[in-house]
Amino acid sequence: MFGxxxxxxxxxxxxxxxxxxxxxQLDELRIxxxxxxxxxxxxxxxxxxxxAMAQIAFGDLPRTVIDERELRRPGPTYTIDTLRxxxxxxxAAQLFLVMGExxxxxxxxxxxxxxxxxxxxxxxxxxxxxxxxxxxxPVLPAQARLHLxxxxxxxxxxTGVRERVAAGEGIAHLVPAGVARYIDQHSLYQPA
Numbered sequence: 638m639f640g641x642x643x644x645x646x647x648x649x650x651x652x653x654x655x656x657x658x659x660x661x662q663l664d665e666l667r668i669x670x671x672x673x674x675x676x677x678x679x680x681x682x683x684x685x686x687x688x689a690m691a692q693i694a695f696g697d698l699p700r701t702v703i704d705e706r707e708l709r710r711p712g713p714t715y716t717i718d719t720l721r722x723x724x725x726x727x728x729a730a731q732l733f734l735v736m737g738e739x740x741x742x743x744x745x746x747x748x749x750x751x752x753x754x755x756x757x758x759x760x761x762x763x764x765x766x767x768x769x770x771x772x773x774x775p776v777l778p779a780q781a782r783l784h785l786x787x788x789x790x791x792x793x794x795x796t797g798v799r800e801r802v803a804a805g806e807g808i809a810h811l812v813p814a815g816v817a818r819y820i821d822q823h824s825l826y827q828p829a
Contacts, residue, residue, distance in 0.1 A: 639666055639735040639736070646695065647794070649791035649794075651694055654666060658698065667702050669704050670684070671707050690816050693813060694812070716748075720757055738762065750778070762788040
């Protein structure tokens with residue numbers, strides 16, 4: 638499971654998905670654009686745009702599936718609900734939760750985080766801030782099963798992409814080409 642706002646999906650998201658599939662030898666990686674994100678201070682772009690961009694960014698990666706269930710779920714979206722649904726659908730499956738270091742170190746703020754850790758192995762790639770070295774030992778709860786994914790430092794962020802678009806700056810090096818075209822065609826992230 639790899640969830641996120643994907644507002645927009647950028648090259649580090651795609652690299653993380655590819656690394657997870659290859660390094661964990663996954664049968665399938667489900668990509669979940671989040672519905673109503675409980676932890677986001679700013680409203681997200683329309684769900685239809687985020688879904689379309691996720692399909693463009695991840696659609697051609699082997700063994701990946703874009704799963705729309707969080708977008709259809711009413712109210713705030715919580716990872717625990719999706720993990721429980723996946724476990725009910727595939728009781729014998731081993732579940733992995735793919736994320737960047739920035740999300741992993743905040744997991745104790747997630748709804749029912751202990752249950753999340755009981756259901757899934759955390760698969761984390763270092764996500765250093767621009768110019769910062771990755772953490773040698775991220776501070777995670779003792780009960781976390783952790784698998785570190787090897788990925789070069791990639792400081793790209795969706796916030797940075799949105800800021801560059803709003804400033805009229807190029808983003809071709811930050812997002813997949815199809816995502817850049819989609820953003821331009823739909824005038825996303827333009828100043829009000």
